[in-house]
Amino acid sequence: MPSTTPQTRHKRSRLILPFLAGFLVLSGPVSNAFLPAAHAASAAVTYKLVKQSEMIVTSGVRQLTYSWVASDSKTSEAIHVLQIDLKDPYVELNAMGGPKGSVTGKQSVGAMTKETGAVAGVNGDVFRTGSSTEGVPMGAQITSGQLLVSTEQLTGMYAFGVTKDRQPVIDNFVFTGTVTAADGVTSFPLTGVNKSAYRTEPDKAYSHVNALYIYTNAWTASERPMNSAAKPTEALVVDDVVTEISSQSAIATPIPANGYILRGHGTAASFITGNLNVGDRIGSSYSLTSADGKAYNPADFQMMVSGHTLLMDKGAPAAFTRDINGLSGNADRARTAVGFSKDGATVYLVTAEENGGRKGVTLKKLQQILGELGVWKAVNLDGGGSTTMVSRPLGDFQTQLAHPTSYGTTQRLVTNGIGVYTTAPQGSLKGIVASGAQTLFIGQQSTYALKAYDSYYNPVDAGGLTPSWSIDKQLGAFANGAFQASKPGTATLSVRSGSASDSLKVEIIGEAQIAKLIAEPSSTILKPGAVISVPIKAELTDGRQLSVPASSISWEFRGFTATSKDGKITVGKVQDKTVAGYAIARYDGYGAVVTLASGSEQPLEDFEKVTYPVSFSGTPAATVGTASISTGVPGRETSKVLVMDYEFMMGSGKSYANAVLNDGKGISVGGSPSAMSIDVLGDGGRQWLRAEFTNGDGKPAYATIADQVDWTGWKNIRFDLTAAGLKGSSKLTKLYLVNKEEDQDERALQGQVAFDNLVLQYPPGQIAVSNPTIVMNVGKTQGTVDGKSVKLPGAPFVQKGTSTNYLPLRFVADTLGAQVVWNGPTKRVTVLRGDKMLELWVGKDSMTVNGARQALSAPPIVINGSVYVPVRVISEQLGQKVDWESKTKTITIH
Known part of the structure; x- marks a missing residue:
């Protein structure tokens, strides 16, 4: 350790600020502000835990999935539970760690279970990360009766252990x-x-x-x-x-x-x-003492993994024993917890999912969930990006993710975890399992396999079994274990071999389940021959976010011809006088639009002939690094690129690592580009990547290139510049990374990124739309457009029993310069104007705006062959203002 001079103390304090893996730890005394929700007045919103599924992992271990449903919302959070019966003689719990037992090496929970032979597991202790730490568990870790890491001297830090006589213990050791x-x-x-x-x-x-x-x-x-x-x-x-x-x-x-x-x-x-002298025989002894003064020999424990704050005590939410602000404890986040039942016979490993539309839960909500599960005592484990649960599906030989992590399918490297093991001998064949995808999209194909398990629910080789497959609903074509989905709905897939049988629920996503269809084009420039990659994602009403296979998407093109293949569209002929082209991606009739405009591309910088200086700046001063034009970078060995090395320090507030162009004077950006594309060499550091511009008036403007650098290798990124509001003769002054204050430990504090091929994209300007003033009166078929009298196809009216004004859709849409497309079989009307696409269905109380579903106060209706819609829906969603004069019953759209 360094000497304790003031200068050295200051230096070291920067290196060992206490951060958790997943969250920052704010140390100090616990105040009443940290009391759980159960100690406060109950809110109007109530929640209930609804079991969705249950699966046997091995003898004595069950995996359960619940929905945590709010009374005021149709959405729900996903809660996952591994329920372990300690009375089962073949079940064991143990602490898993780094590769080959290292306490300073980290690996994913999936890698830990594979290395140690666990059948299930979750992430464990909190840990410090960064260039000044090794990622060692902050609390104690005991694996197979051996103390690998001792506790730190911290206030209110609790740990979970299981003794050699199979008794679970949670205490402050x-x-x-x-x-x-x-x-x-x-x-x-x-x-x-x-x-x-x-x-x-x-x-x-x-x-x-x-x-x-x-x-x-x-x-x-x-x-x-x-x-x-x-x-x-x-x-x-x-x-x-x-x-x-x-x-x-x-x-x-x-x-x-x-x-x-x-x-x-x-x-x-x-x-x-x-x-001490060489050759001396010396002695060493140590113990773990609980909060009530009881001393334990670490060898008395089979395993121990520490966590953070106590969550449950005697079946009720406990006062938090540590400050939860550093855990984002009052925000919805992914969570991991471990607890046990009152009789000590059952252990619960619990995770709350955070991915896509699912946001996770607060610690107070987690306490409520644990209470409903019947947990007697529980401790919080590492959460956020660390939250991971893996399990071995019945009949499988390997573990897999039980649910998405915050990063999707990527598992964060963590310091340790709790593994679930079986010691059961080989049993006799007990049953078979239908294995395969349970969620499909229309047009997607999946192959299903037969697996088998023994009397202890452990896998056995199913090679000698002959399966016979069937499905109870004709939602697609099924033959020899391969299923091609063609209709939405749920079906039961069954398999039989001899006297053994099994079934599997299969869900085929339909339009009604979609809350938002998301198209992410690589470019919006409309020009013949352009090849545009357009991955599609679906956010479902229950919060799941899934990638939609390209084979499940159909395309409609307006204003140009194009072909589609493997998620890419290739522009053919652009129609004369086309201002905006619309590529509409449809899944089961539900649409998302990509608006394309004819424009141009202009190279901004390829760094081959740079004559201006490039430098690095960091904020605060502890952020250090370099920026330079370099050659020999992997993937760009023969060309020049801008390389930035960076190193952040753990700390409060945001930190910035800047590649500064031309001493901050920047490089000129001509005109008013709507977007820019750039090649970025990512390091997987997950920092926020941005660009800084200076407008002609000298004021800064900012644009996000990527929310996080979550890739490695070169990647082309297109990012929007319209939101940055570039004005006049602007300049690009910086490309920079931001280390946000929250969850700093989930990002690499040092690394290297590189930039190449900056290209500006110019549309012909704003997509021109007409903005006339339309005046109509309820009950009258005569109106005016910009003061000129016009004849309406039908009179606006007020629906009986409501205050909703209806007007003829096509008249208003045509007057506003929109395209209107009617689909008779589905009674869907599509309105295209500027960069907006509205879709409404006759008789339905919802609509979509650029792929996002929204509720309607009243549904569209058909009168004498014309579609009528609530006045504010069509007008305000298209960017118009609506005035209502009640005395004269006059509607003005302008």
């Missing part, structure tokens, strides 16, 4: 230990095992100052601990015998499995050099 010299009398307190440097609570002291620590071969980082300015004094102990002592420098000898390093600073270093 404190580590105590002693190292005794060869004389059997002289001793020194042992502060911990395999710990990173941190600040203790509540005194904020440096953890390793005047302290003695044990490091084992589970510590695989290059230093003990890393980034320490101190010159440690160390002793290598093998089979309780001191074999090597090094003063003021680390021992280079690898630590054997039957040995450990004693590392000391200050008075602890003096104990080593003054009382």
Whole structure:
């Protein structure tokens, strides 16, 4: 550890700010502000837990999925539970960790289960990340009865463990230990095992100052601990015998499995050099003491993983034992928790999903959920991007994600987890399983397989079984285990082999389930020969967000001809006088529009002949890095690109790493581009990527290139510039990364990105639309357009029993310069104007606006062959203002 001069203290405090994996830890005393919801007045909105599915993982382990449904909303959050019966003699829980048992190496929960043979698991302890830490668990970790990491001296930090006699325990454990010299009398307190440097609570002291620590071969980082300015004094102990002592420098000898390093600073270093000699036989002992004073030998535990705040105690929500602000505790986020039943016979591993439209839950809501599950005592584990649950589907040999993570299918690397294991012997064949996709889109094909399990619900080889398949509803073509979906709905897929059978619910997504259809084009320039990639996503009414296969999408083109293949459209002929072209992606009749405009592209910069300076700036000053024009970058070996290396520091507030162009004077951007495309070499660091411009009036303007750099390798990105509001003679001054304040530990604090081929996209200007003033009167077929008298196809009217004004859709749409398309079979009317697409259905109380479903106060109706719609719906959604004069019953649209 460094010396305790004020200057050194300040330097080290930057390096060991306490952050959690998933969340920032704000330390300090617990106030009433941290009390859970159960202690406050109940809100008007109520929730209920509704079970959706249940699956056996292995004997004694069930996986359950619930919906957490709010009384005021049709949407719900997804809650996932692994329910473990500790009375089952073949079920075990254990702590999983880094590769080959490393406490300083991280890996995904899926990798942990694969390496250790677990049948299910969740992520575990919180941990610090960044260039100054190793990612060691903040709390204790016991694996198979061996203490790999001791607890930190933190206030209100709880841990979950299972004793050798299969009793679950949740408590606030404190580590105590002693190292005794060869004389059997002289001793020194042992502060911990395999710990990173941190600040203790509540005194904020440096953890390793005047302290003695044990490091084992589970510590695989290059230093003990890393980034320490101190010159440690160390002793290598093998089979309780001191074999090597090094003063003021680390021992280079690898630590054997039957040995450990004693590392000391200050008075602890003096104990080593003054009382230990090579050849001495010394002793070391340590224990974990619970909050009520009970001392445990770590060997009494089968496993232990720490968490954070206590959540449940005696079946009721507990007062939070740590500050939850750093956990985003009052925001909806992904969560992970572990708890057990009152009788100690059942353990619950619980996750709340956060992905797409699903936002997760607050910690107070998590407490309510645990209460409904019947959890007696529970502790919060790492959450946010760390939240992961994997399980082995019945009949499968490998684990897989039980639900999406915050990153989709990507699993974050974490420090440890809780694994579920089976020790059951091979049993006899018990049953078979139909395995395959349970959610499909119309037009999608899936192949289903037969799997089998034994009397302990563990997988067995199904190679000798002959399956016979059937489906109860004709929602598509089914043959030899392959199903091609053609209609929306739910069906039951059945398989039989001999006397054994199984069934699987299959859901085929229909239009009614879609809340939003999202098209993400790579370009919006309308020109012959253009090839535009347009991936489509569907956000469902229950919050799920799914990618729609290209084979399930049909396309309509207006204003131009085009072909579509594999998610890409190729523009053919553009019709004369076309101002805007519309590519409409449809799934089961539900549409999303891509508005294309004829325009041009102009290269802005390819960095091949740069004559201006490029430099780096960081805010705050602790953010460091470099920016330069370089060659030899992977993927661009023969060309020049702009490369930026960056390093952020953990801390409050946002930090910025800027590649500054031309000393901040920037490079000129001609005209008024609507978009820019850029090639970006991503490092997967998940930072926010932006561009800064300066307008002709000298004021800055900003545009987001990517919400997060979540890719590696080169990627072409098109980003919008209209929202930036570029005016006059603007300049591009910076390309920069933002390290946001929240969830900093979920992003890489150092890395490298590169930029190439900046291209500006220019439409012909705003897509021209007419904006006439339309005046109509209820009950009259005579109106005016810009003061000129016109004849209406039908008179506006007020629907009986309501105050809703209806008017003829086509007349208003045509007058506003919109295109109107009627689809008779579905009674759908499509209105295209500018960059907007509205779709309405006769008799339906909802509409879509650019692919997003919205409620209608009243549905469209048909009178004498003409469609009538509520006046404000069509007018205001198309950007017009509507005035109503009640005395004269006059409607003015302008």
